[in-house]
Amino acid sequence: MRDRLEELRRRALERIADADAGALDELHGALLGRSGELTALLRGLGGLPAEERPLVGRLANEVKSAIQEALEARRDELRRAALEADLAGAGLDPTLPGAGRPPGAAHPVLAVARELQDLFRSLGFVVWEGPEVETEEHNFDALNIPPDHPARDVQDTIWLVDEPGRPRLCLRTHTSPVQVRALRELGAPLQVVAPGRVFRQEAQDATHEHSFHQMEGLVVDRGIGVPHMLHAMSVLLEHVFGRRIETRLRPGFFPFVEPGFELDARCPFCRAGCRVCKGSCWVELMPGGLVHPHVLEAAGVDSEEYSGFAFGLGLSRIAMLKWGIDDIRWMMSGDLRFLGQFPAQAGR
Numbered sequence: 001m002r003d004r005l006e007e008l009r010r011r012a013l014e015r016i017a018d019a020d021a022g023a024l025d026e027l028h029g030a031l032l033g034r035s036g037e038l039t040a041l042l043r044g045l046g047g048l049p050a051e052e053r054p055l056v057g058r059l060a061n062e063v064k065s066a067i068q069e070a071l072e073a074r075r076d077e078l079r080r081a082a083l084e085a086d087l088a089g090a091g092l093d094p095t096l097p098g099a100g101r102p103p104g105a106a107h108p109v110l111a112v113a114r115e116l117q118d119l120f121r122s123l124g125f126v127v128w129e130g131p132e133v134e135t136e137e138h139n140f141d142a143l144n145i146p147p148d149h150p151a152r153d154v155q156d157t158i159w160l161v162d163e164p165g166r167p168r169l170c171l172r173t174h175t176s177p178v179q180v181r182a183l184r185e186l187g188a189p190l191q192v193v194a195p196g197r198v199f200r201q202e203a204q205d206a207t208h209e210h211s212f213h214q215m216e217g218l219v220v221d222r223g224i225g226v227p228h229m230l231h232a233m234s235v236l237l238e239h240v241f242g243r244r245i246e247t248r249l250r251p252g253f254f255p256f257v258e259p260g261f262e263l264d265a266r267c268p269f270c271r272a273g274c275r276v277c278k279g280s281c282w283v284e285l286m287p288g289g290l291v292h293p294h295v296l297e298a299a300g301v302d303s304e305e306y307s308g309f310a311f312g313l314g315l316s317r318i319a320m321l322k323w324g325i326d327d328i329r330w331m332m333s334g335d336l337r338f339l340g341q342f343p344a345q346a347g348r
């Protein structure tokens with residue numbers, strides 16, 4: 001019985017190795033089918049002495065597996081050969097290496113945002129995100145910008161089509177509404193940064209774009225004053241640029257802070273004025289100030305007990321200064337000739 005099984009295996013494997021696709025199907029039936037050779041052999045198993053049955057049974061299973069594997073392997077081989085013949089007929093060589101993918105890199109804005117998020121997390125801040133489609137209330141009212149306030153015109157807001165009975169919606173013009181959202185959700189005391197995209201109806205030029213990126217910073221606690229704000233701003237700038245940046249502070253007006261400031265950086269592109277600094281040799285970098293009591297109250301925070309500072313950081317502008325990019329329109333261009341210039345390690 002064992003000899004017959006071994007003999008069957010030898011013959012079967014030989015025939016399979018030479019078979020074409022049609023012959024393989026026939027072989028499958030002739031060997032393993034209901035009236036196949038192996039099946040017939042196995043029927044004789046019952047006639048063997050009891051002590052031989054387990055050994056012969058195991059061998060029979062081995063033979064069956066070997067035949068099944070050989071059938072499968074031969075089928076794969078034939079399939080691959082047919083495919084290669086097809087490709088060769090079409091003039092393709094499947095053994096040539098592929099086109100490959102160049103390694104990706106983070107967009108300069110994303111690289112700056114990640115770096116700053118890491119920095120602020122290490123200082124105990126939480127990172128919070130708000131929606132890009134924002135309610136009029138969050139974007140303006142809660143930030144002390146009433147309906148008749150000229151700031152609403154200044155920002156040239158992109159409004160969504162009104163739906164009767166629903167709050168008016170706009171594309172957020174700044175990341176400041178996240179101040180309100182974070183304060184309402186997390187309460188005071190609070191240290192939060194909120195990176196994100198903002199939208200303005202701008203005439204585009206080297207420094208103005210309809211979409212750009214900001215990072216809002218907010219600290220609310222007892223006894224917070226201007227020195228805290230100045231310290232945070234200088235830590236941030238030194239970290240981002242890895243060198244001292246010459247800055248100046250001047251009064252600035254934003255309805256949601258009092259007092260308000262503008263932090264400018266010395267233009268890195270010129271000594272005597274250029275299109276980026278519009279001839280002034282200074283680039284607006286970071287507006288900020290002490291959070292207006294109306295904003296704290298609108299977010300449900302007691303302005304008698306708490307005070308805070310907030311700043312808005314232009315992520316696009318920081319990236320421009322950091323890498324010497326002299327036109328903001330590159331940022332949203334999606335142009336690989338531009339994006340390919342940033343090192344992969346700026347990503348992660």
Ligand SMILES: [Zn+2]
Binds near residue numbers: 269275277278281
């Ligand atoms: Zn300049």
